[in-house]
Amino acid sequence: MSLHIYDTSTRAIREFVPVEAGRASIYLCGATVQAPPHIGHIRSGVNFDVLRRWMARSGYDVRFCRNVTDIDDKIIRVSAEESVPWFVVAERNQRAFTWAYDTLGCLPPTVEPRATGHVPEMITLMERLIERGHAYASGGDVYFDVQSYADRYGSLSNQKLENMRPAADTDDESCKRDPRDFALWKGAKPGEPTWPTPWGPGRPGWHLECSAMATKYLGPTFDIHGGGIDLIFPHHENEIAQSQAAGDGFAQYWMHNGMLKIGAEKMSKSLGNSLLIPEMVQKVRPVELRYYLAGPHYRSSIEYSEEALLEAAAAYQRIEGFVTRAAEVIHDVDADAPLPQAFADALDDDLGTPQALAVVHEVVREGNVALSRGDKEAVARLLAETQNMLDVLGLDPRSPQWRGAGSDLTPVVDALVAVALEQRKAARERKDYAAADAIRNQLAAAGITVEDTPHGARWELSR
Numbered sequence: 229m230s231l232h233i234y235d236t237s238t239r240a241i242r243e244f245v246p247v248e249a250g251r252a253s254i255y256l257c258g259a260t261v262q263a264p265p266h267i268g269h270i271r272s273g274v275n276f277d278v279l280r281r282w283m284a285r286s287g288y289d290v291r292f293c294r295n296v297t298d299i300d301d302k303i304i305r306v307s308a309e310e311s312v313p314w315f316v317v318a319e320r321n322q323r324a325f326t327w328a329y330d331t332l333g334c335l336p337p338t339v340e341p342r343a344t345g346h347v348p349e350m351i352t353l354m355e356r357l358i359e360r361g362h363a364y365a366s367g368g369d370v371y372f373d374v375q376s377y378a379d380r381y382g383s384l385s386n387q388k389l390e391n392m393r394p395a396a397d398t399d400d401e402s403c404k405r406d407p408r409d410f411a412l413w414k415g416a417k418p419g420e421p422t423w424p425t426p427w428g429p430g431r432p433g434w435h436l437e438c439s440a441m442a443t444k445y446l447g448p449t450f451d452i453h454g455g456g457i458d459l460i461f462p463h464h465e466n467e468i469a470q471s472q473a474a475g476d477g478f479a480q481y482w483m484h485n486g487m488l489k490i491g492a493e494k495m496s497k498s499l500g501n502s503l504l505i506p507e508m509v510q511k512v513r514p515v516e517l518r519y520y521l522a523g524p525h526y527r528s529s530i531e532y533s534e535e536a537l538l539e540a541a542a543a544y545q546r547i548e549g550f551v552t553r554a555a556e557v558i559h560d561v562d563a564d565a566p567l568p569q570a571f572a573d574a575l576d577d578d579l580g581t582p583q584a585l586a587v588v589h590e591v592v593r594e595g596n597v598a599l600s601r602g603d604k605e606a607v608a609r610l611l612a613e614t615q616n617m618l619d620v621l622g623l624d625p626r627s628p629q630w631r632g633a634g635s636d637l638t639p640v641v642d643a644l645v646a647v648a649l650e651q652r653k654a655a656r657e658r659k660d661y662a663a664a665d666a667i668r669n670q671l672a673a674a675g676i677t678v679e680d681t682p683h684g685a686r687w688e689l690s691r
Contacts, residue, residue, distance in 0.1 A: 229576045231286065233452075234527060236460060236482040237384050237468075241578060246451050247480060252288040253446040254280060255479065257438060257455035257463070258295045258340070261321035262302040265328045267503050267521065267532070268456075268488040274518055275485045275526040275579075276454050277334040278621055282575045285567075285620050293445045294337040296322055299344050300434055304420055314421055328505040332518045333622045333629045341441045343432055347423045349440035350432055353474055354412050354425075362473040365427040367403035368415025372466065374408045377473050384468055384482060385461035395462065397433065410466050412436045435466035439478070442467075449477030457484040457527075486529040503532065515630045516541035519623055522581055543589070547618070548625040550592045553599055554611040555626060556686060565612035567620070581621070588617050645676060649685050652678075 231244040246252050256276045259269065273294075283290050298318040307314040322342075330336075354370050357363035362376045374381050378389050394407035398414065401407055411433040416422040422429035442450065455464065464482065471478040490503075508517050511534065520540035524530050555561075568591065574583035591613050598606035618624040625631070648667055655663040668678050671687070678687050 229573050231283070231576045232578060233481055233483060234578050236484050239386070242481065244451075244481065246288070247447075247449055250287070250289060252283045252290045252452070253450035254283075254290065254292045254452045254454060255438070255442040255446055255450065256292070256294045256337075257453075257459055258297070259322065259325040260297040260300060260302065261318045261325060262300070262306050264321055264324035264504055267505065267508055267517070269325070270328050270332055270334075270505060271488050271521045271530070272454070272456050272485050273329050273334045274332055274521045274622075276483075278522055278526075278575075278581060279452075279454075279483070279579055280335065281620050281622060282579065290338075291446060292335075292338045293442065294340050295438060295441050296325075296340060296342045297434065297437065298322065298342045299421060299431055308419070324505075331505065331509060331514045332521070333515065335622075339445050341445065343437035343441070344421075344423075346437065346440050346444065347425075347432065349444050350413070350436050351425050353436065353440050353470070354427075356474040357412070357470060360473060360475070362470070363412060364405065366405075367400070368428045368430060369398065369403055369411055370413035370425075370427055371404055371409040372412055372470050372473075373405060374410070374469070375406055377469050380472070381469050382465065384465045387461065387465075410435060410462065412470065435463055435470065438463070439467050439471040439474075439476075443471065443476055443478070448475075450479060452481045452483055453479035454483040454485070457486055460484060483526075485526045486524075488530045488532055490532050508537075512537060512541040515623060515625065516544050519544040522621055522623070523585055525582055526579055544623070547588060547592050547614070547623075550595050550599070551611065551614060551618075551625050552686070552688065553681065554595055554607050554614075556681070557599070557604060558608045558611050561615050562608075562612040563616065563619075565609070565616055567616055568613055571617050571620075575620070584617070584621070588614060588621075591617070645671065645687050649678070649687065653685065 232241050233244055234240070235242045244252075254276065256272065258273075259265065276292075276294075280290050280292050296318075299314060303314050303317050306317045310317070354363060357372065358365070358370075361373070363370055363372050374389060381389055382392065389408065392408050394401065395404075395410040396407075397411045398404075413425060413427065413433055413436065414430050415427075416429040416431075421431055423431060442453065453464065453467070468478060512520070517537075520537050521530075523540060568587050571584050571587040574580040574587060577583070591610055595607060595610035595614060598610055615624050615626065619627065622629075648671055652664045652667040655661070655667065671678055675689055676687050677689070678685055
């Protein structure tokens with residue numbers, strides 16, 4: 229089976245056929261950096277990181293572009309409220325997003341362009357649209373003329389133009405030919421940042437920037453455009469309209485992840501119900517939070533609860549426990565071992581992570597049985613399968629990301645705990661169990677759990 233994905237534009241599962249054989253191009257709508265990220269934002273990053281990893285594992289050379297919207301109405305509003313320059317707001321929050329993506333194990337994008345760095349490309353795109361009769365300048369602004377594209381506008385969101393509400397994206401709608409026309413460029417206002425254009429100074433509209441950046445880095449026609457389901461309209465609808473009206477093929481597949489909710493409400497900064505990443509990784513480890521976000525199907529909504537979060541953490545710990553115990557018996561894992569067919573089939577079926585994780589847990593159960601009966605050959609095979617599956621999902625507990633590679637204290641802690649365990653072993657051998665228990669209790673007080681196994685004592689940081 230080859231990769232099949234649900235395409236929002238056709239509302240059907242389609243086989244993935246890349247524009248260029250052997251290569252896959254993905255554009256993901258990234259952060260609008262007016263505030264730090266909550267787990268709803270980072271869910272999108274995790275979902276598309278799994279897609280990227282699976283495509284790479286399937287043999288594609290993947291180019292992954294994730295943009296940063298570093299200027300818009302919300303950023304300007306925060307800037308005014310805090311009496312700081314707009315770029316201070318954008319920079320600090322972009323760093324918070326980067327930290328969150330890194331903390332949850334998302335691979336760095338191939339390129340991460342900022343909107344403000346691509347004004348020349350936006351000007352060129354507007355010129356093309358005006359020449360083709362799909363855009364017009366008015367009052368210092370530039371607008372997309374939806375009536376000029378009426379036969380196709382609304383196809384992504386499955387709407388008819390006559391049923392659409394006004395765009396309501398400017399303070400003065402009187403400059404528009406049609407209230408549904410959307411702003412490509414907003415004319416200069418006092419106190420706002422501006423860039424020069426042939427139609428006067430101003431700043432980008434929200435939708436224009438993504439079309440300009442996507443085609444610059446991925447070409448006029450590319451494979452996949454992704455983002456949250458809340459972006460289908462108006463943002464992605466407008467991207468399609470302005471790009472295709474200008475003559476670009478643009479995205480061949482549209483993928484949208486579901487929302488993360490608290491109660492009946494979508495998680496958002498405006499609702500005040502955000503769960504920020506630094507707070508979340510105090511409740512569970514980052515890898516466990518990644519498991520929680522990657523586990524449900526990407527198109528489904530997640531109803532957040534702390535109970536569900538802790539259940540996901542416990543499920544990951546069961547996987548981790550097998551990997552840790554098996555690695556004490558099997559030191560060299562075959563990274564080229566084939567993946568279980570059921571796992572590959574699950575991911576090829578519209579990135580079915582729930583079914584893929586079910587395969588992981590089944591292999592782990594078999595692995596624990598093999599460990600209990602001392603079948604090293606079976607343990608080696610099942611450990612390789614488990615780690616290779618977890619690598620695709622970004623969840624391998626033995627990867628540098630989750631082992632804390634690069635920490636200066638790691639070898640020190642290893643050495644100190646090894647000394648303590650040797651002392652405990654000696655105490656047990658001379659039957660001084662009180663001393664052995666005291667050492668174990670001291671380690672526990674320091675946050676280190678000791679487990680006695682047939683292969684000797686092993687330790688890990690307490691959870």
